[in-house]
Amino acid sequence: MDRQEYLRRHSNMKCQQVQVDESFVPVLKDEEMEVEHLLEEHRNDHISMDGSLDSHTTLNGMDDLGLEVLDGILDDVEINDLDGTDAFSGECDKYFLDFDFVDNPEVLGYGLSKGSLLQNSSSESHSSGFSGSSIVGGVSESTKVPFAQPECKNDSPDGTTTYESCDALRNNPSRPSNGDSMYAISLDMKHLLELNNGHPLADGILSFENEKDAVEECQPSALREKRFRKPTKRYIEEFSNLRSKEKVQTSATKNKNSSLSSCDELNVRPKALGKIPGEKYSNENSDVTLHALKVSRGQPKKKKLENDKEPLSSESEDEPKRKDRRKNQKMWTLPEVKKLVDGISEYGIGRWTNIKRFFFSSSTYRTPTDIRDKWRNLLRASSAQKSYDKEAEQNDELALRPLPLDVVHRVRELAKIHPYPRARGSKKSSVSSLGKRNLQRKRCS
DNA sequence: CTTAGGG
DNA sequence: CCCTAAG
Numbered sequence: 001m002d003r004q005e006y007l008r009r010h011s012n013m014k015c016q017q018v019q020v021d022e023s024f025v026p027v028l029k030d031e032e033m034e035v036e037h038l039l040e041e042h043r044n045d046h047i048s049m050d051g052s053l054d055s056h057t058t059l060n061g062m063d064d065l066g067l068e069v070l071d072g073i074l075d076d077v078e079i080n081d082l083d084g085t086d087a088f089s090g091e092c093d094k095y096f097l098d099f100d101f102v103d104n105p106e107v108l109g110y111g112l113s114k115g116s117l118l119q120n121s122s123s124e125s126h127s128s129g130f131s132g133s134s135i136v137g138g139v140s141e142s143t144k145v146p147f148a149q150p151e152c153k154n155d156s157p158d159g160t161t162t163y164e165s166c167d168a169l170r171n172n173p174s175r176p177s178n179g180d181s182m183y184a185i186s187l188d189m190k191h192l193l194e195l196n197n198g199h200p201l202a203d204g205i206l207s208f209e210n211e212k213d214a215v216e217e218c219q220p221s222a223l224r225e226k227r228f229r230k231p232t233k234r235y236i237e238e239f240s241n242l243r244s245k246e247k248v249q250t251s252a253t254k255n256k257n258s259s260l261s262s263c264d265e266l267n268v269r270p271k272a273l274g275k276i277p278g279e280k281y282s283n284e285n286s287d288v289t290l291h292a293l294k295v296s297r298g299q300p301k302k303k304k305l306e307n308d309k310e311p312l313s314s315e316s317e318d319e320p321k322r323k324d325r326r327k328n329q330k331m332w333t334l335p336e337v338k339k340l341v342d343g344i345s346e347y348g349i350g351r352w353t354n355i356k357r358f359f360f361s362s363s364t365y366r367t368p369t370d371i372r373d374k375w376r377n378l379l380r381a382s383s384a385q386k387s388y389d390k391e392a393e394q395n396d397e398l399a400l401r402p403l404p405l406d407v408v409h410r411v412r413e414l415a416k417i418h419p420y421p422r423a424r425g426s427k428k429s430s431v432s433s434l435g436k437r438n439l440q441r442k443r444c445s
Numbered sequence: 446c447t448t449a450g451g452g
Numbered sequence: 453c454c455c456t457a458a459g
């Protein structure tokens with residue numbers, strides 16, 4: 001049975017791809033991690049991307065070129081995976097904003113000064129349920145999820161081949177775009193193609209090979225196939241989460257299952273998936289998509305901000321008793337807040353979807369509602385701080401207020417401009433005077 | 446489907 | 453963050 005064979009092989013490949021992805025890039029910034037996972041599907045063709053990413057992770061090569069590449073790819077992925085079609089209409093520059101925080105030196109400085117960034121990302125990748133055998137990054141702890149080791153019962157030679165190729169790839173990061181590894185991979189893909197010639201599933205997979213086409217026009221792939229919608233309730237995931245733990249412990253004879261459980265391991269919020277207009281990937285591939293999305297969501301750039309007290313409890317995640325109900329809360333980063341403010345000053349208060357699409361397009365999380373909530377909180381915070389003035393700003397308030405003054409000021413001004421319903425229960429009678437004048441863009445620093 | 450408001 | 457009612 002060709003199909004069966006194909007299924008098995010592809011699931012094997014999936015595991016190994018993930019493995020390589022994990023061990024290959026010692027991500028420093030969470031954003032890049034996210035991008036990495038988003039790129040996961042196109043990895044076969046975009047090994048050259050690894051070079052860019054790698055250089056980025058070294059923190060010295062923040063060149064615009066790499067960012068542009070990243071941005072392009074990200075856009076592609078974003079469009080393909082999330083918003084469907086319309087988001088791509090010539091707004092590249094705005095999308096580019098999404099990567100501000102990547103090349104924003106201030107942010108970088110912050111992350112570095114925090115010092116635990118690397119560790120954070122490492123631990124996160126662990127909690128993400130990826131394979132625990134990480135080569136880079138110095139993560140030696142073994143995960144609680146022993147799923148899908150490279151040797152996971154490859155009963156077909158293709159699996160071995162794939163793994164070897166991946167291994168070669170990992171060993172030669174310096175010259176990624178050519179070489180045996182690439183050839184091997186494409187060979188493998190061709191093999192798959194031969195096996196599944198004519199099958200829609202294969203079509204879905206092999207669309208990776210046409211990465212360029214996908215970038216330039218995402219339409220075909222979007223139209224490619226429509227897939228059944230995923231089960232979109234959180235309790236479903238919780239349920240599968242429980243099941244997955246059992247399955248992982250017993251044994252993973254089927255790679256598909258183990259991979260799936262790994263997805264469920266961290267996951268959160270199926271809603272984002274549910275919103276996808278047309279699932280263009282096959283069952284198997286949708287697993288990959290699912291994985292990537294969930295990883296990207298489950299691997300927040302939580303790092304910092306707000307208050308440094310809570311985010312530290314990222315690893316207290318697996319309380320045996322506490323189970324779930326752990327909110328999918330993700331800390332808002334300072335760049336995000338800045339973007340939020342920018343977006344509000346651009347589009348006003350009511351248009352959360354616009355803000356989301358143009359300023360947070362690279363964030364799969366952060367629904368418009370989330371953005372609105374954040375704005376609400378920001379208003380509350382700023383007005384609260386505004387009370388006791390700038391006198392105590394150098395004191396313990398500093399710990400309580402990680403927001404820089406400039407953003408606070410901007411929030412305040414915006415709060416003056418746009419009357420947010422009942423957030424400000426204060427006076428503020430003279431609002432409209434200086435409001436409209438500053439509407440365009442504020443550069444207060 | 447998006448927004449607003451409340452939990 | 454999550455849920456729900458209303459446009």
